[in-house]
Amino acid sequence: MKKAIFSFLFLGLSFTSILAQTNPANDTVKIRNTYMFLPQLPTVLSEVYFHPYDYFTPYNKAIVELYAKGSSNSNSIPTSFSNAFVNPKFIDNELKSNAYDRLNGMGRFGLELDFGVEAVVSPDSTWHDNLQAITFSAGRQLVYGAEFSEDLLRTVFSGNAAYADQTANFDNSKLYAIGYQYFKIGYRKQLSKDRFGFFTNFGFARGLNHTDIQLNSGSLYTEPSGQWLDLAWNGSYFTSTRSSNRMGENPSNGYLMDLGFYKFLDQKYHWKLSASVKDLGFITWNAQSDNFKRDTSFRFTGLQFYDVLNYDDTTLVVGDSLLSRLRGAEEKASEMKLLPFQLQAELRYLADPKTGRLLLTAGARYRRILGMRVEYSLRGNYRLINTKPLYLNLGFTYGGFGNLNSNVGLEYKPNRHRIQIGTMYNEGFISSKSLSGNGFYFSYMILL
Amino acid sequence: MKRFYKLLSSCLLLLSISACNNEESTSWETELLGPLAETRLSIEDIIADSLIISNPGDPLVIKYESTISLIPSDSILSIPDTTIENSYSLPLDFNLPSGFEVFDINQVIRFNYGELQLTHAILESGSLESEITSSLDDPILYGYSIPSALFSAVPFSLINQSLAAGSATNPRVEQRSFSLAGYSLDLRGPDLNSSNEIQLILDAQLDPSGDGSPVIANVPAIKFKNTFKDFRPYFAKGYLGRQIFDNSNESSDLGFMRNLEGNLNLDDATLDLELENSIGADFSFLVEQLKGVRTSTNTQVSLNHPMIGNIQHMGRALNVAQDGNPYTPVVRNFQFNASNSNLVQMLELLPDQLHYSVRAELNPLGNISSGNDFIYSSSNARAKVAVTMPLKFAANALVFQDTISTAGLENATDSPVQNADLKFFVENGFPFDLMTEFWLLDQNKALIDTILINQNIPAAPVDADLRVISPTKHILQAKITPARLNALEKTKYIVVRVRLNTQPENTLLPMYADYFVKVQLAGRGIYTVKLK
Structure with a gap:
């Protein structure tokens, strides 16, 4: 328990800082528009519910944010199903049926977990006046993605008995999983007041684990009485070893960078266009990684016992095991692999310029993960009470690993603090049939 | 501010508890x-x-082979350790002068080898363990030798050995060990007409440069103790004695047969018995009885064959090298088959025990070689048994x-x-x-x-x-x-x-x-x- 709390406190939360405009004469609206780095924040703020105006006073030299967010999404796997893996429980036939019923073609499932800490520092008035800052960030990113045929899903969760005398088709099924830590240092600047800004980060990535299995074609035939299984697969297999995540021992390291910009398009409605790419880079996984390609088929007739009468011996000689037949000879090789970088673009619009209570944002996001499509989003940020800094975030997404979905959250930011909490996807919020996926975000920010 | 920290702490605690409290597995x-x-x-x-003879297209044949030594290992040349002790004392107190010669012994040692009368032996292993004890105040100079123990034609000899001074209350003791492996021993004694004898020469004197030493009455001033230990000859010659090896009412367990029960009919079976004598002495062999016993049903079948119950005489081996051995053995062959024995019936019983009485005798006619028997460490009387059975049943x-x-x-x-x-x-x-x-x-x-x-x-x-x-x-x-x-x-x-x-x-x-x-x-x- 202590370890869990410690990890959550020091690794599980990240912080993002926002440099405020140092000109105290600016009015409220002006202050909103001169926030330099809000559009490109790589975390909760920019990706989900970003509300860029009247957060802070413009006198801060640094802002620190701790954040954590995690989400799963699928076009077929209900959240109640995937939650059984997060909060372990028995997956009954009803849960399976819900998943099978939703499948129409290839199934997709994705999971993203990001937590870390970020600081933006503008150390003196010169930096403030020039609207520039340096940033430091460290965090941990876990990304899983899978594409699978209905036969594969049914075989894994219901077994192959239903496929007696049939061939289950696993073509084009894929599994991708990666975990890495990042340490970044960056520079941010607004080139001309209120109009254009950019940021860039460079960093070091330490690979923790990586699995990349691609099944170009695959099939399983089950003989009616179970006397043999005909397996065939064509594809590639990569998985890193556990030693990848041990410090100083066969490390798997790499480098990454972030790039982004924003542009204010008008003064009245504060139209703002922003775009960024995050975690563009690679990790060279160590030479202990299992790494091979196969185009093979074989008939499995059971484990071969060659010396079955020698039962007095402590070990029976087991011949070709299923795993070794599937995998073939062990092959290990180092390989440089791209990180699952993320592209994001947003267009923001202040819907009620007189009161400034409603902000609308449309965006698109794509992460380079197997099975993920472009995710489109539309969200609104509304100040609930004029006299209190309490905001409601509400939005919709479409695409990604899933289909149409919704999200909701609250934001509260008195004085030098801000806390955000909310959901990423809300399965069942509108329709349990069409929405799948679940997630959360949490952020705490302090201005120093 | 405190409210925020409380809120943050509450959230963290809630998340931690929810993450840790579920012990169920997915x-x-x-x-x-x-x-x-x-x-x-x-x-x-x-x-x-x-055990299988497999020729393409032919039925399988089972062939079981085993070699049995009829004489227990080392039982013929079982040579006990022999210890000789010599001591020097006087009946009254006396001062010995420096350089005084305490010992000058030329001793013939007779080994007690029972019926064995060995005249020559080459040792494969063995040692001379020596212990000398002195209570004299002066150092001792000593030496000993065995003239009839030769290694590369050089006799075993130790001269000019020295032992430091001791005292009556604190005697000086020295223990030494000398390997005699590879030594050739002439055991005929100093006159070359005896057996089991060896000559040992031993001398000791006070150091001539010393001051002399008192001797206390009836207290040994010097003691020599020599042990011929663990003698194992590679070759021995002489008369090996008339020795009888009697194995009556012995049994051999065939436990694996106990796993079988029922009726089994065999087509044929053959047992080839090869007796080999590689000892340079006459040998006789008598199988008094051999029977298979099925203990679960208390049934038995005695094996019948002309050799059973009749003494078989084996001549002596020749001391001529053959086939990598230093001797030429004498061999006799016997066959048990369906026409001259009831071997098949015995095997069909599925016996789980073999009962037998076997008697072997060395030199049954006495010392007819005039002491020219010989034996090598690898010599024995062996029985090679081969059971051949077509796997047809x-x-x-x-x-x-x-x-x-x-x-x-x-x-x-x-x-x-x-x-x-x-x-x-x-x-x-x-x-x-x-x-x-x-x-x-x-x-x-x-x-x-x-x-x-x-x-x-x-x-x-x-x-x-x-x-x-x-x-x-x-x-x-x-x-x-x-x-x-x-x-x-x-x-x-x-x-x-x-x-x-x-x-x-x-x-x-x-x-x-x-x-x-x-x-x-x-x-x-x-x-x-x-x-x-």
Whole structure:
């Protein structure tokens, strides 16, 4: 328990800082528009519910944010199903049926977990006046993605008995999983007041684990009485070893960078266009990684016992095991692999310029993960009470690993603090049939 | 500010508790259908390759060979350790002058080798353990030698050895060990006309440069103790004595035969017995009785053959090198077969014990070689036994039964498979019906479950030449149930019973190398996947 709390406190939360405009004469609206780095924040703020105006006073030299967010999404796997893996429980036939019923073609499932800490520092008035800052960030990113045929899903969760005398088709099924830590240092600047800004980060990535299995074609035939299984697969297999995540021992390291910009398009409605790419880079996984390609088929007739009468011996000689037949000879090789970088673009619009209570944002996001499509989003940020800094975030997404979905959250930011909490996807919020996926975000920010 | 910290702390605590409080595993049930295991057995898997003679197209033949030494190892040349002690003392107190010669002994030692009268020996191993004790105040100069112990023609000799001064209250003691391996011993004594004798020369004097030493009355001033230890000759010559090796009413256990019961008819069997004498002495051999005993039925069959009950005389080996051995042995051969013995009947009894009375005698006529017997360390009287049996038999309810001890199938009741239908797909390529049963016994050997009871696997049909035409195929079925898993967890012994009935009945059927039985196990059951 202590370890869990410690990890959550020091690794599980990240912080993002926002440099405020140092000109105290600016009015409220002006202050909103001169926030330099809000559009490109790589975390909760920019990706989900970003509300860029009247957060802070413009006198801060640094802002620190701790954040954590995690989400799963699928076009077929209900959240109640995937939650059984997060909060372990028995997956009954009803849960399976819900998943099978939703499948129409290839199934997709994705999971993203990001937590870390970020600081933006503008150390003196010169930096403030020039609207520039340096940033430091460290965090941990876990990304899983899978594409699978209905036969594969049914075989894994219901077994192959239903496929007696049939061939289950696993073509084009894929599994991708990666975990890495990042340490970044960056520079941010607004080139001309209120109009254009950019940021860039460079960093070091330490690979923790990586699995990349691609099944170009695959099939399983089950003989009616179970006397043999005909397996065939064509594809590639990569998985890193556990030693990848041990410090100083066969490390798997790499480098990454972030790039982004924003542009204010008008003064009245504060139209703002922003775009960024995050975690563009690679990790060279160590030479202990299992790494091979196969185009093979074989008939499995059971484990071969060659010396079955020698039962007095402590070990029976087991011949070709299923795993070794599937995998073939062990092959290990180092390989440089791209990180699952993320592209994001947003267009923001202040819907009620007189009161400034409603902000609308449309965006698109794509992460380079197997099975993920472009995710489109539309969200609104509304100040609930004029006299209190309490905001409601509400939005919709479409695409990604899933289909149409919704999200909701609250934001509260008195004085030098801000806390955000909310959901990423809300399965069942509108329709349990069409929405799948679940997630959360949490952020705490302090201005120093 | 405090309210925010409280809120943050509450959130963290809630998340931590929710993450840690769930001890259930993610799990689901799948219904699996597929092969589990497969094995293929032929005669060569059942009987060791070394016992089988397999010629393409011919029936298999079993040949069992064993060599027995008729004389226990080292029993002829069993040489005990011999210790010689010499001491010097005076009946009254006396002062010995410096340089005084305490010892000058030329001693003939006679070894007590019983009936053995050895004249020569070359040692493979052995040592001389020497201990000298002095209570004299002066150092001692000493030496000893064995003139008839030669190594590369050089006698064993130690001269000008020195022992530091001792005292009556604190004697000086020195122990030394000298290997005599490779030494040639002439045991004929100083006059070269005796046996088991060796000459030892020993001398000792006070150091001439010393001051002299007092001797206390009746207290040994010097003691020598020499032990000839662990003598094992590579070669010995002389008279080896008239020795009798009597093995009456002995038995040899054939425990593996106890696993078989029923009726077995064999076509033929031959036992070749080769007696070899590689000792340079005459030898006689008498098999008084040899019988097979089936203890479970208390039945027995005595083997009949002209050699049984008659003394067989073997001449002496020649001391001439042959085939890498330093000697040329004398060999005699005997054969037991269906025409001159009842060997087949004895084997058909399925004996689990062999009872025998065997008597062997060395030099039965005494010392007729005038002391020219010889023996090497590798010499013996050996019996080489070879049983040859065409694997052609008829079996009627022949049962092989064995009991396997097991620790129990650990955590069987927690098995991810609680219910399953198992099928054994059997291809039988042997010309006999097979019925295999498994009995599960608890720690008190009480029966708690049975598997595959009364499920017969039909024999493969044979043609007019009594050769299998094609294997038969048969499916045996068993179930895995929670009750059976519970029984498996309690199982401490598994009795395996295999019953054979050759088909056609009462027909002697030859077995071929390509006969086999193939068993494939497939199952259909609910498997619970549990993620840890």
